[in-house]
Amino acid sequence: MTTSNSIRRKIVIGAGAAAAASAFPTSLVRAQPAKIKLGLLLPATGTYAALGAAITNGFRLAIDQQGGKLGGREIEYVAVDSEANPAKGPENTNRLVQRDKVDVLIGPVHSGVAMGMAKIARETGTLLLVANAGAGAVTGPMCAPNIFRTSFTNWQPTYPLGKVMVERKQKTAVWISWKYAAGEEAGQGFREGFEKAGGKVVKELWVPFPGVEFQALLAEIASIKPDAVACFFAGGGAAKFIKDYAAAGLKGKIPLYGSGFLTDGVLGGVKDEAQGILTTLHYADALPFKRDEEFRRDYAVAYKLQPDVYAVQGYDTGLLLAQAMKAVKGEIGDMKGIIKAMEGATVDSPRGKWTMSKAHNPIQDIYLREVVGEQNKYLSVAAKQLADPARGCKM
Numbered sequence: 238m239t240t241s242n243s244i245r246r247k248i249v250i251g252a253g254a255a256a257a258a259s260a261f262p263t264s265l266v267r268a269q270p271a272k273i274k275l276g277l278l279l280p281a282t283g284t285y286a287a288l289g290a291a292i293t294n295g296f297r298l299a300i301d302q303q304g305g306k307l308g309g310r311e312i313e314y315v316a317v318d319s320e321a322n323p324a325k326g327p328e329n330t331n332r333l334v335q336r337d338k339v340d341v342l343i344g345p346v347h348s349g350v351a352m353g354m355a356k357i358a359r360e361t362g363t364l365l366l367v368a369n370a371g372a373g374a375v376t377g378p379m380c381a382p383n384i385f386r387t388s389f390t391n392w393q394p395t396y397p398l399g400k401v402m403v404e405r406k407q408k409t410a411v412w413i414s415w416k417y418a419a420g421e422e423a424g425q426g427f428r429e430g431f432e433k434a435g436g437k438v439v440k441e442l443w444v445p446f447p448g449v450e451f452q453a454l455l456a457e458i459a460s461i462k463p464d465a466v467a468c469f470f471a472g473g474g475a476a477k478f479i480k481d482y483a484a485a486g487l488k489g490k491i492p493l494y495g496s497g498f499l500t501d502g503v504l505g506g507v508k509d510e511a512q513g514i515l516t517t518l519h520y521a522d523a524l525p526f527k528r529d530e531e532f533r534r535d536y537a538v539a540y541k542l543q544p545d546v547y548a549v550q551g552y553d554t555g556l557l558l559a560q561a562m563k564a565v566k567g568e569i570g571d572m573k574g575i576i577k578a579m580e581g582a583t584v585d586s587p588r589g590k591w592t593m594s595k596a597h598n599p600i601q602d603i604y605l606r607e608v609v610g611e612q613n614k615y616l617s618v619a620a621k622q623l624a625d626p627a628r629g630c631k632m
């Protein structure tokens with residue numbers, strides 16, 4: 238808890254006592270409890286900008302559905318553009334914690350930014366809700382009681398992809414991705430699942446983040462001639478990769494697979510080139526849940542947009558926080574109570590119900606999806622209630 242928070246809370250708590258009442262003017266005695274300050278560190282610019290917007294939309298929808306309050310307390314948003322820039326992660330997080338004195342940190346999208354946020358959350362004890370970034374370390378060696386993730390680990394969506402591909406008779410694969418934690422860890426998850434099922438990763442190809450110079454690597458894939466290609470790309474870069482893959486003449490020759498970020502939130506901009514791509518992810522279009530139907534309807538009404546996986550993650554972050562704040566009756570300083578509520582929570586998500594693992598990461602179903610028209614159409618459950626191995630987490 239920050240110093241200003243403890244002062245603020247002391248005033249509020251003392252306000253009920255007769256002694257305090259005589260010491261404070263009536264207006265202060267009757268004052269509402271201080272607002273809960275939410276610090277959002279998400280990308281508003283660059284290749285991940287649309288992802289940040291969807292997370293914010295989803296989060297706000299969940300809070301609005303609670304009457305715009307948390308545990309009966311008013312809230313205030315402070316948003317900072319992360320620029321998906323890991324170098325600025327610590328500085329931006331410090332700004333939110335030290336200068337803006339936020340009660341809760343929410344974000345980021347980029348795994349490298351998450352490392353800086355997690356470090357500062359650990360040092361200051363600030364509650365951190367990771368609404369996207371899959372960096373394994375956050376719920377691995379850096380795990381902490383006050384850090385929770387509502388999204389996935391980078392390992393989670395690609396580990397089941399390997400088995401799916403082997404079942405489709407793909408024996409050899411090339412892995413291609415951006416060279417940073419998300420792509421590397423997704424690649425490790427893919428290799429683990431693919432090789433365990435009997436496949437062989439014959440080559441890994443890397444592009445610096447957020448670069449989109451794919452041509453030379455696509456030519457290399459054409460000369461290697463693997464049975465299939467698997468990848469991690471997301472946002473603007475993913476759209477460009479799908480188009481370049483088709484333009485290089487590979488579509489229809491070497492099937493392209495990926496973690497579902499490849500095709501989530503990008504199908505408005507890529508149409509023919511994406512048809513038939515199979516991916517695995519913790520969300521899909523046309524899931525057979527009433528809960529999802531309701532969410533999609535509410536989201537479309539609120540934003541005149543269709544939701545994607547990022548919107549769901551933002552929404553679930555709001556649901557989790559609202560549930561915990563209700564449990565502690567709006568007492569944001571009751572960190573023990575908040576942690577207990579979050580650890581025991583079942584989140585009734587549009588993606589399907591999920592629970593929190595011991596390392597504070599969702600235990601969730603991973604779906605196989607196929608691009609049909611502008612949808613990532615649900616095909617089947619690729620892995621039931623999958624928990625990340627959380628290697629290195631001691632809590």
Ligand code: PHB
Nearest residue numbers: 347348370371419471498
């Ligand atoms: C990440 O950096 O962890 C990341 C970014 C975008 C995604 C997924 C993971 O879509």
